[in-house]
Amino acid sequence: KAGVTQTPRYLIKTRGQQVTLSCSPISGHRSVSWYQQTPGQGLQFLFEYFSETQRNKGNFPGRFSGRQFSNSRSEMNVSTLELGDSALYLCASRREGVYEQYFGPGTRLTVT
Amino acid sequence: SQKIEQNSEALNIQEGKTATLTCNYTNYSPAYLQWYRQDPGRGPVFLLLIRENEKEKRKERLKVTFDTTLKQSLFHITASQPADSATYLCALGESNYQLIWGAGTKLIIKP
Numbered sequence: 001k002a003g004v005t006q007t008p009r010y011l012i013k014t015r016g017q018q019v020t021l022s023c024s025p026i027s028g029h030r031s032v033s034w035y036q037q038t039p040g041q042g043l044q045f046l047f048e049y050f051s052e053t054q055r056n057k058g059n060f061p062g063r064f065s066g067r068q069f070s071n072s073r074s075e076m077n078v079s080t081l082e083l084g085d086s087a088l089y090l091c092a093s094r095r096e097g098v099y100e101q102y103f104g105p106g107t108r109l110t111v112t
Numbered sequence: 113s114q115k116i117e118q119n120s121e122a123l124n125i126q127e128g129k130t131a132t133l134t135c136n137y138t139n140y141s142p143a144y145l146q147w148y149r150q151d152p153g154r155g156p157v158f159l160l161l162i163r164e165n166e167k168e169k170r171k172e173r174l175k176v177t178f179d180t181t182l183k184q185s186l187f188h189i190t191a192s193q194p195a196d197s198a199t200y201l202c203a204l205g206e207s208n209y210q211l212i213w214g215a216g217t218k219l220i221i222k223p
Contacts, residue, residue: 035213041215042212042215043156044213045212045213056209090155094209099146100158104155106153106155
């Protein structure tokens with residue numbers, strides 16, 4: 001069974017631009033969560049989607065948004081990029097009713 | 113305030129010895145706790161889950177304990193190998209499947 005895939009793997013953007021990251025979950029997993037990881041910080045929860053609906057949301061500004069499609073694929077968008085948005089963005093999928101999360105390799109975003 | 117603490121400094125262990133990593137938390141009432149392994153440039157990989165009513169869980173060379181009175185989980189790797197070198201993350205789960213993560217402990221196993 002294919003794992004969680006994320007595209008692109010690396011991205012360099014300029015401050016003020018916007019970016020869209022994509023995540024394809026494991027087949028059969030309808031829950032997709034997004035996290036931001038910076039050096040020395042734990043994973044910071046952004047949001048979780050289930051069946052195309054945002055189910056939970058972390059404490060991030062409205063510049064961070066997401067959506068999920070009917071095939072469970074998810075996208076995350078960050079508008080008006082700031083230098084502090086440079087991070088590894090991870091998505092994770094899981095089967096409903098199961099706690100274990102499966103992570104993708106992440107997208108390394110660098111904002112200059 | 114709510115806080116999850118893992119050893120911030122790297123843990124250096126001699127090959128063959130037991131590595132013990134600590135996860136302490138305050139002002140949470142987790143229903144369960146998970147441990148993940150993360151290698152550089154990769155996403156975390158699930159290792160073990162322990163529920164609030166369980167004291168200990170084992171999987172091959174891995175053992176996790178969970179003390180809700182001390183608000184602490186210990187993660188043990190016995191007969192450690194250089195391939196066990198990685199960053200280990202603990203994550204608390206409350207009632208809604210949402211996880212709260214520690215910053216991780218870097219484990220280095222020296223041959």
